[in-house]
Amino acid sequence: MKLLTATFLFGSLWLALITGMHGKLNLKWFAIRAPGVSTTEKYKIGFLPVTCHLTCPVTDFINKETTGDGIFEPVRFNGWPELKEAYLSGYTPATFILAPMAIALREQGVPIKIVYLGHRDGSAVMVHKDSKIYRMEDLRGKKVAVPNRYSNQRLLIFRALKQAGMTVKDIELVEMPPPDMPAALYSKAVDAISSGEPFMAQTELDGYGRVLWLTKDVWPNFISCVLAVHEDMIKNDRAAVQKLVDGIASSGKWLDEKMDHRMDAAQFVSKNYYNQHPRLLTFVLSKPPDRVKYTNLALRKADFEEIEELGKDAGIVTGSARFEDYTDVSFVPDESLVKPYVFEGVGKP
Amino acid sequence: MNKSLRGTLLPVLTAFFFLALWHVLVKLSGSDLFPTPLDVAKGIQELFEKGLLLKYIVASLFRVSWGFMLAVVVGVPLGLALGWFRPAYEALNPMIQIMRPISPIAWIPVAILWFGIDDTAPVFLIFLASVFPITVSSMAAVQNMQLVYLRAAQNFGVQGSQLFRRVILPAALPQIITGIRIALGIAWLVVVAAEMIAVNSGLGYLIIDARNAGKRYDLVVAGMVMIGLIGLVLDLLVRQLEKFDEVRWGYGQR
Numbered sequence: 001m002k003l004l005t006a007t008f009l010f011g012s013l014w015l016a017l018i019t020g021m022h023g024k025l026n027l028k029w030f031a032i033r034a035p036g037v038s039t040t041e042k043y044k045i046g047f048l049p050v051t052c053h054l055t056c057p058v059t060d061f062i063n064k065e066t067t068g069d070g071i072f073e074p075v076r077f078n079g080w081p082e083l084k085e086a087y088l089s090g091y092t093p094a095t096f097i098l099a100p101m102a103i104a105l106r107e108q109g110v111p112i113k114i115v116y117l118g119h120r121d122g123s124a125v126m127v128h129k130d131s132k133i134y135r136m137e138d139l140r141g142k143k144v145a146v147p148n149r150y151s152n153q154r155l156l157i158f159r160a161l162k163q164a165g166m167t168v169k170d171i172e173l174v175e176m177p178p179p180d181m182p183a184a185l186y187s188k189a190v191d192a193i194s195s196g197e198p199f200m201a202q203t204e205l206d207g208y209g210r211v212l213w214l215t216k217d218v219w220p221n222f223i224s225c226v227l228a229v230h231e232d233m234i235k236n237d238r239a240a241v242q243k244l245v246d247g248i249a250s251s252g253k254w255l256d257e258k259m260d261h262r263m264d265a266a267q268f269v270s271k272n273y274y275n276q277h278p279r280l281l282t283f284v285l286s287k288p289p290d291r292v293k294y295t296n297l298a299l300r301k302a303d304f305e306e307i308e309e310l311g312k313d314a315g316i317v318t319g320s321a322r323f324e325d326y327t328d329v330s331f332v333p334d335e336s337l338v339k340p341y342v343f344e345g346v347g348k349p
Numbered sequence: 350m351n352k353s354l355r356g357t358l359l360p361v362l363t364a365f366f367f368l369a370l371w372h373v374l375v376k377l378s379g380s381d382l383f384p385t386p387l388d389v390a391k392g393i394q395e396l397f398e399k400g401l402l403l404k405y406i407v408a409s410l411f412r413v414s415w416g417f418m419l420a421v422v423v424g425v426p427l428g429l430a431l432g433w434f435r436p437a438y439e440a441l442n443p444m445i446q447i448m449r450p451i452s453p454i455a456w457i458p459v460a461i462l463w464f465g466i467d468d469t470a471p472v473f474l475i476f477l478a479s480v481f482p483i484t485v486s487s488m489a490a491v492q493n494m495q496l497v498y499l500r501a502a503q504n505f506g507v508q509g510s511q512l513f514r515r516v517i518l519p520a521a522l523p524q525i526i527t528g529i530r531i532a533l534g535i536a537w538l539v540v541v542a543a544e545m546i547a548v549n550s551g552l553g554y555l556i557i558d559a560r561n562a563g564k565r566y567d568l569v570v571a572g573m574v575m576i577g578l579i580g581l582v583l584d585l586l587v588r589q590l591e592k593f594d595e596v597r598w599g600y601g602q603r
Contacts, residue, residue: 003522003593015414022411022468025404026550049561075466078557082546085461179560186382206382206564276562 042073043233043240046083046095049076049274050178050196051284051292052119052225053096057273058255058265059247062343071243076273079177080148087112087230094229094244099304100311101150102228106326107318111231113328114299116245118225119252121216122284122292123153124200125160127192128185129210136164136212142191145176145184152224153194155310160218168314185209196224197284197292198276205283216290223303234328245331246338252294253340255285261343262286298332384567389574392567396555406575408550409540412468416475416543417536424480424532425525428487433517438488449481454542461546471543471551478539479532486528490521523591530587537580541572552576 023029047053060070075092077083080101087095088110096118105112125144127133133142146154154173161167176184178195182203185193192212193200203209215222227248229241254261266281274281284291301323311317368386375385384392396402431438453474460470494517502516544553552572559568 003590006593007590011418015418018407018411018414021407026408026411076549078545078561081458082461082466085458086466089462089465091461091465177560182564183382183566186380202564274561275558277564 042070043094043244044075044092045072045244046075046077046086046092046097048078048080048083048096048196049276050225051122051198051281052196054255054265054269054292055118055248055251055294056096057269058251061268061272062251062254062341063247066341066343071240071247074273078179080150087228090230093233094227094241096225097228098148098150099152099223099226099307100155100316101148102226103304103308103311103321103326104150104317107321112228112326113231113234114226114228114326115234115241115328115331116227116248117223117297117299118227118248120221120223120293120296121214121290122197123156123194123215123222123224124197124291125157125192125194125212126185126200126203126209127212128188129208131191131210133191133212136160136166139192140166140170141172143172143174143189145174145181145190145193145195147178147181147195148175150316151195152222152307153196154316155307155314156215156219156222157194158310158314160213163218182206182209198280201284201287201291202280205280214288214291221296221303223307226299242331246333249297249333249338250341252297253338254343255294257340259286259289262289296335298335299327299329382564382566384570388567389570392565392571393574396568396571401555402575405550405552405555405572406579408548408554409544409552409576410579412471412543412551413475413536413540416472417479417533419472419476420480420483420532420536421529423476424483425487425529428484428489428525428528429491429517429521431484432488432491432521442488445481445484449485452542453478453539454545457542457545466546466548468548470546471540471548474543474546475536475539479536482532482535483525483528486531487521487525490524490528491517493524494520526587526590529590530584533583533587534580537576537583540576552579 045056047056056074060072060074063070072094075086077086080098083092083095083097084101084105086092087097097112099114102112102114133139144157146157148154157171157173158168161170174190176190176193178199181190181193181195181199184190185203186206186208193203200209200211204211227245229244234241255265262285263282266285267278270276270278270281304323304327308317308319308323312319372385372387375383393402396405431441456474456477457470460473464470464473498516498520499512502512507515540551541553541556544551545557548554552575555575556569556572559565559572562568
């Protein structure tokens with residue numbers, strides 16, 4: 001049959017062509033590997049392009065620059081559900097994840113252990129600059145966006161409401177992916193937004209957002225994201241987990257050591273990992289300098305118990321898992337002994 | 350005005366009018382978030398200069414080609430079989446009708462859990478989106494075939510595989526091809542949802558990634574424009590199938 005032969009021939013040729021081109025352009029099939037670079041499979045680690053996860057790309061970049069090889073392969077996700085599912089499928093044995101989400105997963109029987117923190121602080125509540133909202137009380141009856149049911153930003157709102165003598169019934173909470181929040185605030189579809197940076201700072205940079213408060217002002221040492229690994233990884237390769245934690249600790253120290261380091265990180269992370277404008281990360285990491293912090297990342301029981309309590313109020317955890325169940329503190333290095341990476345960066349752009 | 354000139358001039362004028370309207374509306378809104386057509390053109394140029402445009406187009410076409418090809422290979426024979434064998438139809442049709450309305454977005458978690466986050470998961474989602482329309486149209490094509498063809502052929506003693514190849518398939522082809530055309534449209538439509546999974550290339554990924562990048566709505570719209578334009582080209586290509594004699598034969602009956 002002429003038609004069948006023609007479509008079969010054209011179809012096969014097209015598939016061969018497009019597969020070859022995809023292999024060449026996107027999968028680097030025909031790339032010649034540089035000598036000395038190891039070809040062994042590295043552990044994949046999930047992260048989102050938010051400042052809460054900044055130590056992940058920083059560790060990878062510094063390792064590649066200094067030793068020519070990363071200790072793991074960072075995999076960027078665009079939302080929490082996909083990141084969580086990739087972890088559950090075993091694709092990423094290690095991941096940066098929301099603390100309450102990790103606790104809830106543990107309660108549901110997922111073999112996950114928190115081994116280190118990702119950051120401290122680094123969130124905010126933003127309102128439109130034209131709005132008349134200046135205090136928590138002004139949010140009464142207003143629409144407030146949070147990233148995910150399991151986000152610490154949601155708990156943050158619960159905590160702030162409690163401090164103001166209000167309850168969640170006094171406001172209208174909506175869930176929304178952080179990248180959509182700036183546009184929602186701009187169009188006044190919501191009255192206030194809260195998520196990890198840099199999405200909050202972006203509204204400030206673009207001139208229509210105003211900080212209601214930064215997390216450091218209402219919940220000092222706030223944690224939203226933690227580094228969690230699969231129990232099997234701990235069982236089978238303790239050394240790799242330790243190397244990962246040490247790397248994160250060293251890059252955290254490096255980031256907080258000098259403003260120059262932060263500015264340098266803003267450049268290389270925006271360009272190579274986040275695909276955001278460097279101006280944005282520069283802003284978040286410097287205005288004010290303690291908007292987000294990367295030191296003091298040890299796992300403290302009291303911090304997590306507070307999250308557990310708030311999580312119970314918010315109906316996302318049951319309280320059936322204790323600190324000892326969902327964490328493994330044995331990898332946490334002594335903060336005073338952690339050495340920052342020796343890396344003077346790639347210089348100014 | 351002669352007909353062919355009108356055939357090109359009219360759509361070009363309409364498009365120009367639409368672009369002008371778009372520009373004016375953005376300017377009137379006073380927003381600097383929403384891009385004008387010129388911003389979008391600059392965005393496309395920027396992607397081209399960075400070498401990303403070709404990479405992303407190839408990645409999306411790769412996923413759609415494989416997903417769609419698998420859907421044709423599975424869907425057409427399955428549809429023909431279901432259209433021909435009544436008990437098979439009765440057994441499977443309800444199941445197909447249940448699966449058909451489920452959005453590929455709903456399948457994303459399942460796809461990640463089954464296939465991880467490399468190219469397999471998006472290919473699976475595109476396959477799912479296009480296999481049902483193809484199956485259903487092939488099935489209907491056989492069921493709605495004019496019995497006159499069948500009886501005439503049987504009177505001449507045509508039987509078995511010959512009957513299938515020489516009579517049933519040609520009679521059903523026009524409708525199958527219409528189904529395939531619609532399914533290709535759907536497959537291409539699903540590329541944004543399919544690339545929400547953590548793949549790091551493709552036009553759908555471009556849109557999701559640009560949302561992340563702060564105020565880059567020019568790139569979001571650039572991705573939309575590229576998807577639209579390529580969709581148009583794909584449809585023109587599939588329509589070439591209708592020019593084959595075997596297919597014209599079926600159309601000629603009307």
